[in-house]
Structures are given as structure tokens and as C-alpha cells.
Amino acid sequence: MYFPSWLSQLYRGLSRPIRRTTQPIWGSLYRSLLQSSQRRIPEFSSFVVRTNTCGELRSSHLGQEVTLCGWIQYRRQNTFLVLRDFDGLVQVIIPQDEKMPTGEIEIKVKTAELLNACKKLPFEIKNFVKKTEALRLQYRYLDLRSFQMQYNLRLRSQMVMKMREYLCNLHGFVDIETPTLFKRTPGGAKEFLVPSREPGKFYSLPQSPQQFKQLLMVGGLDRYFQVARCYRDEGSRPDRQPEFTQIDIEMSFVDQTGIQSLIEGLLQYSWPNDKDPVVVPFPTMTFAEVLATYGTDKPDTRFGMKIIDISDVFRNTEIGFLQDALSKPHGTVKAICIPEGAKYLKRKDIESIRNFAADHFNQEILPVFLNANRNWNSPVANFIMESQRLELIRLMETQEEDVVLLTAGEHNKACSLLGKLRLECADLLETRGVVLRDPTLFSFLWVVDFPLFLPKEENPRELESAHHPFTAPHPSDIHLLYTEPKKARSQHYDLVLNGNEIGGGSIRIHNAELQRYILATLLKEDVKMLSHLLQALDYGAPPHGGIALGLDRLICLVTGSPSIRDVIAFPKSFRGHDLMSNTPDSVPPEELKPYHIRVSKPTDSKAERAH
Amino acid sequence: MYFPSWLSQLYRGLSRPIRRTTQPIWGSLYRSLLQSSQRRIPEFSSFVVRTNTCGELRSSHLGQEVTLCGWIQYRRQNTFLVLRDFDGLVQVIIPQDEKMPTGEIEIKVKTAELLNACKKLPFEIKNFVKKTEALRLQYRYLDLRSFQMQYNLRLRSQMVMKMREYLCNLHGFVDIETPTLFKRTPGGAKEFLVPSREPGKFYSLPQSPQQFKQLLMVGGLDRYFQVARCYRDEGSRPDRQPEFTQIDIEMSFVDQTGIQSLIEGLLQYSWPNDKDPVVVPFPTMTFAEVLATYGTDKPDTRFGMKIIDISDVFRNTEIGFLQDALSKPHGTVKAICIPEGAKYLKRKDIESIRNFAADHFNQEILPVFLNANRNWNSPVANFIMESQRLELIRLMETQEEDVVLLTAGEHNKACSLLGKLRLECADLLETRGVVLRDPTLFSFLWVVDFPLFLPKEENPRELESAHHPFTAPHPSDIHLLYTEPKKARSQHYDLVLNGNEIGGGSIRIHNAELQRYILATLLKEDVKMLSHLLQALDYGAPPHGGIALGLDRLICLVTGSPSIRDVIAFPKSFRGHDLMSNTPDSVPPEELKPYHIRVSKPTDSKAERAH
Incomplete structure (x- = not known):
């Protein structure tokens, strides 16, 4: 040729x-x-x-x-x-x-x-031709001709196919379709509504097949999976889609480690041949550990810069704000070490880091530069004793030219701040040419032992589910439900990849009485809307659990795409629009009539008030 | 054991x-x-x-x-x-x-x-326990435990898995997900609406991925398939579901025979091992042929009783109503032969057949019984000459004890009536113990050469698409589009199984100019709503065609289930209700507000009129 x-x-x-x-x-x-x-x-x-x-x-x-x-x-x-x-x-x-x-x-x-x-194309189908995303979305059918989009969509198809082979052919899972026209879930404020032909009656597009997959377990279909279309109306949010796809899985007679092994095998089996193979088992950390170590529940474990607790070094310090922090409940002193930070971070970087901490966390950040001659260069250098200095160097594994960022305050807050700074500094170092996060590396992590409940944002004295109300409590913590429910851990688990949550699931409650107690007594939910599920649990529901993987995000990470829009054939813009066809669009009033709805424009509601 | x-x-x-x-x-x-x-x-x-x-x-x-x-x-x-x-x-x-x-x-x-x-179950999980369908749907999670439902859903999963293997692994198809939140299509009165957060703007749940699959062809994804969720709001209709699933396929650079071979291979490959294997290729008949032979475009070809044109026998008849019919344009005399009808059909059966023909078709049916001594027993026996008698016996292959049902009138009407009677009589004979339709037999048939347009029901002088406006005309009939469009045949094809349409597709129009002419000039559609598709055709759309198989119906036939509800995990009732969860349901007004809609109850519209 x-x-x-x-x-x-x-x-x-x-x-x-x-x-x-x-x-x-x-x-x-x-x-x-x-x-x-x-x-x-x-x-x-x-x-x-x-x-x-x-x-x-x-x-x-x-x-x-x-x-x-x-x-x-x-x-x-x-x-x-x-x-x-x-x-x-x-x-x-x-x-x-x-x-x-x-x-x-x-x-x-x-x-x-x-x-x-x-006709003359709005842009040429060549890789080096740069075009705006708006133009790409408007002419999506031309953008799809690019080798990059062809690769992304074909890889996606192939990877999903291999997942199906693994689940169906190797492990006896049954691919079952569940309805998308369903009943709204309690508190389902993010669910799209679909008017029916019965006046005032609506379907809802569910956020996940959660209820159905549990009902399938009650129905004896003990290994279910579905590549499920899900819907979430979050208004305008970058890199979210109003409809998205998850690999939805549920099993009976299973525990947490069973689900974890299944998913590890699934990813290993379906992983593309042109990437480095997936190594299993994935490491596991508890929620408390990842928060203390990375300041987030979805840490990017491709690089270090872990958060170190250095409270003990400063128990007898004369430095005021450290003394002050340590005297309070949950008070700590924490730090991260930026490798070669002295070489790559500029004075104004440090300034903006300190400002960020003050503005967003109301926290003080103390930078400590370790010079080539291993001397401290810090505003508080004179107040640190030699023994403290050596202990710090030992704990932080500090090397020449490193920078330590130190903060003091309540444990969770200090960790969250340093978790954010860890990522910020990694970005900064990478823009200066340091490779911290190998783009060919896929670093999976299980995060387990989440709290079962969180205080409600609107009213911190009330509880809400940390994930969803069907999550089973940790077996060791069941007694806490009746004494200190806030302290109960759950059997929820998240799968994290390179700093992104790509999956989450749990062992579910299969006991109707416990489910009723959590819904009605602890969460004060209206159990009427879930009566069918509670009733189903009453009829010999088996122990069961499951997981859902976010397919769009997973493929986005595997292909190294900048946005999930690059792994979806016809994505919506971040405002939920289809730019190619001008969707959503207005509908003539006569087409609304069969659904017994009217558009209430701002003027309408004014008129209403005038009545 | x-x-x-x-x-x-x-x-x-x-x-x-x-x-x-x-x-x-x-x-x-x-x-x-x-x-x-x-x-x-x-x-x-x-x-x-x-x-x-x-x-x-x-x-x-x-x-x-x-x-x-x-x-x-x-x-x-x-x-x-x-x-x-x-x-x-x-x-x-x-x-x-x-x-x-x-x-x-x-x-x-x-x-x-x-x-x-x-708890005590509402019904026992035993095959012989009879329960109403309402009870089964209310306690679907218990009904799913039955071995019949387990078999149906597991067979469905396995058959779809094999289809995927055939399409993806053997033939290089790409599984691509297309959006379900889209723009309404022109005349899409059966599309569910989904209000968006923009006042007066709606998404629509599409009836099929038709537009997307064509756009994928323009985008160079030249072998697409999807197990696609589709939506159709038809109100209450027995054995239809508001959401259903189709095996959706589209290919570039393909012709009708290519699609047909693909589908024959697909069904052969995915056919369950416990059924008789599928024999390919499937027979093909034109629309004109099936109408003339079976009086329907979806004939059950498991049994004979074909419609025979016996006009020539009666060219010189003295029987008044035959004379009368033959003198009119498209006037014909047609008949079907009911094997052993004299033995199994009672006088009141014949009466009800004649009444049905009179009531629903305004047609007369003449029964002719062939006695054991090969004599005629019929109201008109005396007016039939010996030569006519012999010719009739030859044409109809009539045997002793058979009954011939004869009618006269306009070709299409006579065929439609006899097509209905053919099925009615088959039902009757089977209730009397004759096995006409072997339940283990799967008789596939391609029907081709449909008309491209039909006269509009509301206004027969205007045209509407017989299938959809993207269907390509038959290559031999393109000139007719500009002279006698009513006579143009299309490149649409249907796949029929045992009297059910289980699939349909076509070669599409890939020329923008022809598509515009058909939409705007012949169909008088508002092309603005399809401007994105027309524009896409302008940018070098390849020749393409496809098909969609109705998965629910196919699995229903394969499993021999009485209803598609038996092959769907959580079906809706025929009124579109989920009886388990009481869906659709009312929604508090504050949850309608973000979508700028109000429920217009009958009282509201009265108030409106009073203004």
C-alpha cells in the first residue's frame, strides 16, 4: 500500500x-x-x-x-x-x-x-483541528467521525460486553430490565416527573433501580445485573448528565467481601488489553482512615503527600495557635509534606494557599521550608525545639527542598483542608513539570465502614442516611441504633479510582422490623410510600447486597477523557440541553391537555397572587 | 438424594x-x-x-x-x-x-x-396454585419466585446475551446508548413528556432511537445496535406496555438482503437450545401477496387455509351478488377452505361467521359444504354449473367434509374479511380438538414491498407515511414520487412470526434533497423540527438501513407465554399502573413548582371557560 x-x-x-x-x-x-x-x-x-x-x-x-x-x-x-x-x-x-x-x-x-x-463541513475531521465543545455538540454526528470518539465509544461497547460475559456466562447473573416509569421515592426531589393521562397523577424517572433490585432478591432472582439507565435532575452541574448509566448489581446470600471480590474480578476481566492489567485484590481503607490520611472519602492514591498527625510533637509547645487548638476537643496538629516544594512552589503560591485556607476553612496554614542545610525557614522556626524538629523530620519523612504545610484545629476540618491542599499542590507541581500522577496508572481503593447516618444539614439534631435508608448497619454496631445511632457504622462500601468515586454499594437491611425502625423512628420518613418494599421484606427476604458502578465515569477514566461527554454518543450540555436538536423545547398547549397540566409562567403565578 | x-x-x-x-x-x-x-x-x-x-x-x-x-x-x-x-x-x-x-x-x-x-403468603409458590393476574402483579416479588417466571426471565437474559455475542463479537457491531430525554418528533402525540426546569420547555421520551441511529450512521459508527428502552403512551391497551424494549440495529452500506441475512443469523444463533432450531433463510412475500393470500400483513403461516381468488370461475355466473361484485373495479370472488369444517363447525358457527361479515365488513359470506358424496350443500348450489364445480374443487383443493367460505367484493376488503375468518375458524377448530397451529413450530416470514404512503385517515386526499418518513422508496418506484406517489412502494420490511409482527425496518433515505421533498412537499410536515437530521444528511450521510425487533413480544412467543407481562419483571397493568407500588401517583404542588407546571383539573378548565 x-x-x-x-x-x-x-x-x-x-x-x-x-x-x-x-x-x-x-x-x-x-x-x-x-x-x-x-x-x-x-x-x-x-x-x-x-x-x-x-x-x-x-x-x-x-x-x-x-x-x-x-x-x-x-x-x-x-x-x-x-x-x-x-x-x-x-x-x-x-x-x-x-x-x-x-x-x-x-x-x-x-x-x-x-x-x-x-456540503462544506463546519470543521474538518482531523485530529489536529481544534474546535469548541459547543460546535462539537451542535454537529455531534460529525464529531463522532473523529478517531478519538470512535475509539471511546467502541472501547465502551467492548468493555461492557466483557462485563456481561463475566457476569452472565461465568457467574450466572441474570440481566433483568427494570421500569423507568415508577413512583417517586421519599425525598426524591431530584427525580424528573412524567405526567400521566390521569389528572394529577405522575410517574417518576428513578435515580437508580434500588427498590427493584431488592425486590428481585425477594423474588428469588438471586444474581441480578443490569446496565441501567438512571435519571437525576440536578439542574446545571458541570460534568453531570441528566441521564446516565450504571452497572447495577445485586446478590443474595452475600457479604461485603463477596461483592468486593466480584467487582475486582469484573474489572480485571473487562479491562482493555491496551492498558496495564488491573491488580487484585484492591486495597481497603476505612472511612476514618481515608479521612485522616487523605482528607477525603475518595482519595487519589496514585501519589503520597499523606496527612500526618503531629499533635504529639507539639503537646508542650509555646506556639500559641497550636496550644490553643490542642486544648479543644478533637484538637489536632496535622501536616502534609510537599516533595521539592521549595524548588517548585513560589512565594505567591504559598500566599494563595494560606488565603484559601483562611477563606474557605477559617484555618491558619503554617509553611515550613526545609533548606538544603536542613535548617528551618518558617515564621515559627525559633519556637520549635531541636527534639521537635528531629521528630518532625522523622514523622514526615521530610527531605531537602521539601515544604511542610502545617495546620491546627478540629480533626475533620484540619484533614479536609489538607486534603484539598494536597490536590492543589499536586496540580501546581504538575504544571511545573513534576509527574506526580502517572496517567497510565489505575489506582483502585475500597473505602468501607462509613457512618450509617449524618446530621441533617437543615437541622443537625435530626438524622439522615449517609447513603440511603436501605443500607444495613455494621454487624458490630447494631446495638448503637437504639442508644447512639450517630455512632453506628454501615455496611456501605465505595470503590474509588484515581480520586473518583466510581462505584458504591452496601449490604441491605433484609429484616422488615429493623427497616421500619430506621425509616419511621430514626429517619422520620413517611413509610407509606415504601409500604410495598417493607411488605416484601416481610415475606422471607433473603440477606442481600449489591453495588452500582458509574459507567460513564469509569470509561472516562479508562480512556483518559477530559469529560464524561467524550464517552457518551449524544450528551447534554452542562445546562441539560441537546445542542444539536435544541432540546428541551416548547410544546403546543393542545399536547399538554391529555396530561392535565398547564405551564405556569412567572406571570401566571403573579396573577394567582392577585386573586 | x-x-x-x-x-x-x-x-x-x-x-x-x-x-x-x-x-x-x-x-x-x-x-x-x-x-x-x-x-x-x-x-x-x-x-x-x-x-x-x-x-x-x-x-x-x-x-x-x-x-x-x-x-x-x-x-x-x-x-x-x-x-x-x-x-x-x-x-x-x-x-x-x-x-x-x-x-x-x-x-x-x-x-x-x-x-x-x-409472614403467611397471599398465595403459595406452587405451580398448580391459580391466582388472578391482579394478585400476581400486586405481589410481583412473590410471583417472580415461580419456576415459570424464573424460566422466562432467565431465558430472556440468555437469549439477549447470545444476540450480543453475535452482533458484537462475531460481526463487529458497536453497542451504543442513545438518550431517552429528547425532542418530540413531528406528530409524536404518543410521546410522554418530561417537564424541564425551564418554563414551558419539555423533553420527550422517544418511541424509538430512530433519529439517533441514523445520526450514528452519519457519524461513521457503521454497525450500531442497542437493546433500547422505548416509550409509547397509548393510554389503555391490552398487552401493550408504556415502556418496552427493542433490539435496535442500524448499518451503513447495506441493502435489504443484508439486513435480512443478519437477522436470520441473529435469531438462529440466539435461539434457545430447548426449542427446535431456526431454519434459514426465512421465506419472503410481498405485501400484495400476503394480503391476497392471508388477508393481513402479519399472517400466521403455521397453517394453510389460504385465500383463493376464484373470480375466473364465476365470470359468467348467474348468481346475482357475484355478478354484481365482479362488474365493479377491483371486484373479485374469493374463498377459503376449512378442512373438515363440515365435521367441526356447527350451524350456529356458520351463522355467527355470516353475522360477523355483515356487521364488520358489510359483506356477504356464502358457505359451501362438500358432502361425503362430493355433492354441494349450499344456498346457491343449483346455480353452480358442473364445470364450475370441478374447477372450484381443483382450485381450492377441496376434500370431503371440507367447508368453503366464499365472498365477493372489492379485492382488499374481501381479503381482509377472509383473513379474519381464517383465524376465527382456526380458533374454533382448535377448541374442538383439531391441532392446526403446532405450538412448537416457529414460522418466520419476511413481508416486503409495502406501500410508501397511505391516504390519511382524517383526509384521504392527503398522504401519510405507511411507516415513517425516513423510509426509502423502492429503487424501481422513485419516479412515481413525482407522478403518482400513492403507488410508490418502499424499502420497508417486516418480520412476522406465527402471525405476530416481531420486527420491522427499512433502508433509509440518505439523500437530503429527497428527504426534504418527501417531508415538506408530499407529507406537508414542519421540517423545522427535523432540521438537525436534514442537515446531517447534507454532510455526506452514507447509504444505510436497519431494523428493530420487539424483544418483549419475541420472548413471549419463544416461551409460549399468554402475555408479554409474563416476560417482564415488573410490568404495568393494561391501564399503565404498577399495582405493587400504586404508580402513577399524585405529587405535592411544591414538587411541581421547579418544573413550572400546574395540574389543570376538570374544575380548572371550567373556571377557565367562565372567564
Whole structure:
């Protein structure tokens, strides 16, 4: 095949693994993904007129007659065409005379047919052409032609397929579809409504199949999964979609470790061949541990800079604000160490860090620079004794040129602040060229032992579920439900990948009495709306638990995409609009009538008030 | 294992193929389904505490220690338990002394734990217990425990899984999810609305991913499929669901025969092992042929009783109403032959057939009985000449004891009537013990060459699409679009199984100009609402076509279920209600506010008129 030099360069790129998201991904990558697996390569040309895809032809095809279908990528003097499909590019020569171009192979046209004309495109289908996201969304059907979008969507399809094989064929799960037109859940303020033809009666688009999957367990379908469409109306939020997809799983007779092993196996089995393999089992940390160590319940564990408790070093300090903090309940002194911070962080970085801490956390941050001669450079250097200094260096594993950021205050608050600064500083260091977070690394973590309840934001003396009211309490903490429910831990678990929560689940309550007690007595919910579920638990519900993985986010991380919109064929804008078709749209009043609703415009409600 | 005699009988039932839907299906059928295929049996006990399922144990397990989880089906004197899970039943003995029951194997309890108590069930989980459908739907989570529902849902899961393997792994299709919150389509009066947070702006739940799949073709994703959730608000209709599922497929560079071969291969590959294999290719008939032969576009081809045109026999008849009919345009004489009708049809059956024809079609039906001595018994027997008689017997292949039903009139009307009577008579004969339609037989048929347009019901001088406006015209009929569009045939095709339409699709229009002409000039549609699709066609849309299979109906037919509600985990009642949770339900006014809608109750509209 004849390749002009620029094309040959593109193709040589294929044999290199994709290391960074900014590196362009070219055609045929999908095929190479398939080739490296043990599976047979699908027949891409069955049932259609073409005999081969554009990216498929090699010198082994020499002399064969082929039929290709594709888009014209380039045309030169009506002699050369470069044809493109999802699989790659190929040069076609329309014979003028018997001249022979160099290269491995050429396609000599016998007959050619123009299948459709094409208006001038709003942007060219070439990787190096930059376009705004608004333009990409408006012409989504053109953006989908890019090799990057082809790769993302095809990888997504393949990964989900492997998950299905693992669940259905290897482990006997049953793929069951559950309704999306359902009843609203208590407190389901984020649920889209769907008016019915009965006056005043509405369906609701559920946020997850939670109730159904539990009912399936009661129904003896003891291994359920579904690639489930879910809905959440959160108004405008960046990188969220009003409809999204989760890998939804529920099992009977299972415990937390069972679900964890299942998911580890699932990810290992379905992981793309062109990425480093997944190592199992994943590490597990408790909620208390991740908060103390990373200041967040979804830590990015690809790098260190952990939070260290240095309270003991300062028990007898003369530094006022440390003394003050330590004298209060839950008072602590905490610090993180920024490796080579002295080299990479500027004075104004430190200033903005201190301002951020003051503005958002009402906390003081004390920077301590460790010079090359291991001397302290800090506003409080003179108040730190030599023994304290050595102990600090030991605890923090501080090296030359490092910077320690120190704060004092209530445990949770100090941790949250340092957790934020840890990420901020990592961003800063990376903009200065330090590689802290390897983009080829996938660092999974289980977070367990969450609290079962949290104080309500509106009224901290009341309780709300930390996750949802069906979560089972930790077996060791059941007695606390009747004495100090705030202290009870749950059997909820989160799966975290590179600082993103990609899944969450729990062992559920299968005892109707306990479920009623939690709903009615502890949470003061209206149990009437859940009477069908409570009744179901009464009829011999088996012990059960499950999990849901956020598919869009997972694929986004696997493909290294900047946004989940890059792994969804037709995403909405962050305001919930489809920019291609102008959705949502107005509806003529006569089409609202069958649903017994009227639009109440701002003027309407004014008129109402005037009555 | 020890089986009491009644249990042993149930199990022996397993080795027999299921011949009729009324025959009960017992546990372990799902396992036998798996065993007969080439696939490995999934691990049903991975990740959980049980070591085996109840239906799995055989004498080969003798002496092993096992852990089982299940529901207590029977209990006798606290000595015997019969435990049930999806896979079957097993007897457990709680040792009292060393007595040894007869049978192959027994499970001697070491420890037992009651996992949950169970209130008195509203109905027992036994096949022979009859319950109303309302009760089944109200306690769906209990109904799901029946071996029949377990079999249906597990077969559905497995069949869809095989379809995915065929499409993804064998033929390179990409599974792509498309949005369900979209813009309403022109004339989409059956689309549910979803109010957005923007005043007066609505999403719509689409009836199919039609637009998206075409846009994916424009986007170069040239082999798309999706197991797609679709929505249609048809109010109360028996055996329809407001949400349903279709196997949605679209391909580029394909023609009608390509799609047909794909689907034949798909069904053959995914067909359950416990049914007779699917024979391909499926026969094909044109729309004109099926109408003439079966009086319907979805004929049940498991049996004959075809419509025969006998106009030529009566060209010179003296029978007035035949003369009259033949003198009019498209006037015909048609008949069907009911085998052994003289034996099985009673005088009052014939009377009710004649009344039906008069009431619903304003047509006369003439019954002709062929006696054992091959004499005619008919009101008009004297007016039929011997030559006509012989010709009729030859054309209709009439045998002794048969009944011929004869009618005269306009071709389409006569065919439609006889098509209805053909099914009515088949029902009648089957209630009298004649087996006309073998329930183990799956008779597929392609119907092609549909008309592209139909006269509008409200205004027969205007046209509407016979299927949808994106259907391509038949290549031989493109010129007719500009002269006699009513006569143009389309490239639409339907797949029919045993008298049910289970799929339909078409080659689409990929030329923007032709699409605009059809939409604006012929159909007088508002093209503004489809401007994004028209624009997409302008940018080099490839030739493409596709199909959608109705999954619920297909599984219903495969499992021989009386209703699609039996192959859906949580179906709605025919009025669109979820009887388990009381859905749809009212919503407090404050939850309507964010969506800028108000309920307009009948009193409201009265008030409006009074203004």
C-alpha cells in the first residue's frame, strides 16, 4: 500500500501505547485493541457491499479485488483519493497512465461510485483541528467521525460486553430490565416527573433501580445485573448528565467481601488489553482512615503527600495557635509534606494557599521550608525545639527542598483542608513539570465502614442516611441504633479510582422490623410510600447486597477523557440541553391537555397572587 | 438424594420438551437449558456462602459437606424440610436418630440458620396454585419466585446475551446508548413528556432511537445496535406496555438482503437450545401477496387455509351478488377452505361467521359444504354449473367434509374479511380438538414491498407515511414520487412470526434533497423540527438501513407465554399502573413548582371557560 510520508507517520504511532490523554489516537487503534486480545476479530464486512475496511489492507492483499466504502479525506488532482472509515485511512489511485507510485500496495480503481455529496463541513475531521465543545455538540454526528470518539465509544461497547460475559456466562447473573416509569421515592426531589393521562397523577424517572433490585432478591432472582439507565435532575452541574448509566448489581446470600471480590474480578476481566492489567485484590481503607490520611472519602492514591498527625510533637509547645487548638476537643496538629516544594512552589503560591485556607476553612496554614542545610525557614522556626524538629523530620519523612504545610484545629476540618491542599499542590507541581500522577496508572481503593447516618444539614439534631435508608448497619454496631445511632457504622462500601468515586454499594437491611425502625423512628420518613418494599421484606427476604458502578465515569477514566461527554454518543450540555436538536423545547398547549397540566409562567403565578 | 414420589414426578417432567404453554415448567429447567448448549455452566455459587444450588445435588455429591440457601417449601414434623431456590428443590433431613430414608442421597443437617421469617403468603409458590393476574402483579416479588417466571426471565437474559455475542463479537457491531430525554418528533402525540426546569420547555421520551441511529450512521459508527428502552403512551391497551424494549440495529452500506441475512443469523444463533432450531433463510412475500393470500400483513403461516381468488370461475355466473361484485373495479370472488369444517363447525358457527361479515365488513359470506358424496350443500348450489364445480374443487383443493367460505367484493376488503375468518375458524377448530397451529413450530416470514404512503385517515386526499418518513422508496418506484406517489412502494420490511409482527425496518433515505421533498412537499410536515437530521444528511450521510425487533413480544412467543407481562419483571397493568407500588401517583404542588407546571383539573378548565 502506498503511504505518503505524513500518513506513514500516523500509522507508526499505532504501535506505541497511549500514555497521555493529550496524545492523539488514530484510526485502527480499535482493531489493534481487538487483535491483542484472545478473541476472534469480528467480521466487519459481513452483510454489506464492502469486502474490507479501509484500515485493514496490507501487502498480503496484493492482487485482490476489493470493494471499499468510506468518506473522502483528501483528493488530489482527481488522481489520488484518501478514503477514511472508522478503521483507518487508505490511498486510492484513479489510474491515469501506468505510472507506479512507491509504497507497499495501491488500490487501482476499477469502478467508483459517489454514494452521497457533502456540503462544506463546519470543521474538518482531523485530529489536529481544534474546535469548541459547543460546535462539537451542535454537529455531534460529525464529531463522532473523529478517531478519538470512535475509539471511546467502541472501547465502551467492548468493555461492557466483557462485563456481561463475566457476569452472565461465568457467574450466572441474570440481566433483568427494570421500569423507568415508577413512583417517586421519599425525598426524591431530584427525580424528573412524567405526567400521566390521569389528572394529577405522575410517574417518576428513578435515580437508580434500588427498590427493584431488592425486590428481585425477594423474588428469588438471586444474581441480578443490569446496565441501567438512571435519571437525576440536578439542574446545571458541570460534568453531570441528566441521564446516565450504571452497572447495577445485586446478590443474595452475600457479604461485603463477596461483592468486593466480584467487582475486582469484573474489572480485571473487562479491562482493555491496551492498558496495564488491573491488580487484585484492591486495597481497603476505612472511612476514618481515608479521612485522616487523605482528607477525603475518595482519595487519589496514585501519589503520597499523606496527612500526618503531629499533635504529639507539639503537646508542650509555646506556639500559641497550636496550644490553643490542642486544648479543644478533637484538637489536632496535622501536616502534609510537599516533595521539592521549595524548588517548585513560589512565594505567591504559598500566599494563595494560606488565603484559601483562611477563606474557605477559617484555618491558619503554617509553611515550613526545609533548606538544603536542613535548617528551618518558617515564621515559627525559633519556637520549635531541636527534639521537635528531629521528630518532625522523622514523622514526615521530610527531605531537602521539601515544604511542610502545617495546620491546627478540629480533626475533620484540619484533614479536609489538607486534603484539598494536597490536590492543589499536586496540580501546581504538575504544571511545573513534576509527574506526580502517572496517567497510565489505575489506582483502585475500597473505602468501607462509613457512618450509617449524618446530621441533617437543615437541622443537625435530626438524622439522615449517609447513603440511603436501605443500607444495613455494621454487624458490630447494631446495638448503637437504639442508644447512639450517630455512632453506628454501615455496611456501605465505595470503590474509588484515581480520586473518583466510581462505584458504591452496601449490604441491605433484609429484616422488615429493623427497616421500619430506621425509616419511621430514626429517619422520620413517611413509610407509606415504601409500604410495598417493607411488605416484601416481610415475606422471607433473603440477606442481600449489591453495588452500582458509574459507567460513564469509569470509561472516562479508562480512556483518559477530559469529560464524561467524550464517552457518551449524544450528551447534554452542562445546562441539560441537546445542542444539536435544541432540546428541551416548547410544546403546543393542545399536547399538554391529555396530561392535565398547564405551564405556569412567572406571570401566571403573579396573577394567582392577585386573586 | 431422597425424593418423595410427587417430587420425583416433577423432576421426570424435565426431560420432556415443553410442548404447550399450559404445561407447567419446573425448576432446574434453566440449568438443563444451559447444559444442552456448548457453553460452560456459570458458577452460581461464586462469592457467596452457599456451596451449591438446591437443584444441583446428585449422588456424585455423596459424602460432601454442602451449604445451601433457600426458601422452605415444605416442613414436616421438624424432621424433613424441602428447600427451594431458582434451580430446584431438595429434601433436607434434620437427624433425629439414625434412621435412613430411601432414595439416592440425603442432606443431613449439621447446622441450620433461619435467615429470615416469613409472614403467611397471599398465595403459595406452587405451580398448580391459580391466582388472578391482579394478585400476581400486586405481589410481583412473590410471583417472580415461580419456576415459570424464573424460566422466562432467565431465558430472556440468555437469549439477549447470545444476540450480543453475535452482533458484537462475531460481526463487529458497536453497542451504543442513545438518550431517552429528547425532542418530540413531528406528530409524536404518543410521546410522554418530561417537564424541564425551564418554563414551558419539555423533553420527550422517544418511541424509538430512530433519529439517533441514523445520526450514528452519519457519524461513521457503521454497525450500531442497542437493546433500547422505548416509550409509547397509548393510554389503555391490552398487552401493550408504556415502556418496552427493542433490539435496535442500524448499518451503513447495506441493502435489504443484508439486513435480512443478519437477522436470520441473529435469531438462529440466539435461539434457545430447548426449542427446535431456526431454519434459514426465512421465506419472503410481498405485501400484495400476503394480503391476497392471508388477508393481513402479519399472517400466521403455521397453517394453510389460504385465500383463493376464484373470480375466473364465476365470470359468467348467474348468481346475482357475484355478478354484481365482479362488474365493479377491483371486484373479485374469493374463498377459503376449512378442512373438515363440515365435521367441526356447527350451524350456529356458520351463522355467527355470516353475522360477523355483515356487521364488520358489510359483506356477504356464502358457505359451501362438500358432502361425503362430493355433492354441494349450499344456498346457491343449483346455480353452480358442473364445470364450475370441478374447477372450484381443483382450485381450492377441496376434500370431503371440507367447508368453503366464499365472498365477493372489492379485492382488499374481501381479503381482509377472509383473513379474519381464517383465524376465527382456526380458533374454533382448535377448541374442538383439531391441532392446526403446532405450538412448537416457529414460522418466520419476511413481508416486503409495502406501500410508501397511505391516504390519511382524517383526509384521504392527503398522504401519510405507511411507516415513517425516513423510509426509502423502492429503487424501481422513485419516479412515481413525482407522478403518482400513492403507488410508490418502499424499502420497508417486516418480520412476522406465527402471525405476530416481531420486527420491522427499512433502508433509509440518505439523500437530503429527497428527504426534504418527501417531508415538506408530499407529507406537508414542519421540517423545522427535523432540521438537525436534514442537515446531517447534507454532510455526506452514507447509504444505510436497519431494523428493530420487539424483544418483549419475541420472548413471549419463544416461551409460549399468554402475555408479554409474563416476560417482564415488573410490568404495568393494561391501564399503565404498577399495582405493587400504586404508580402513577399524585405529587405535592411544591414538587411541581421547579418544573413550572400546574395540574389543570376538570374544575380548572371550567373556571377557565367562565372567564
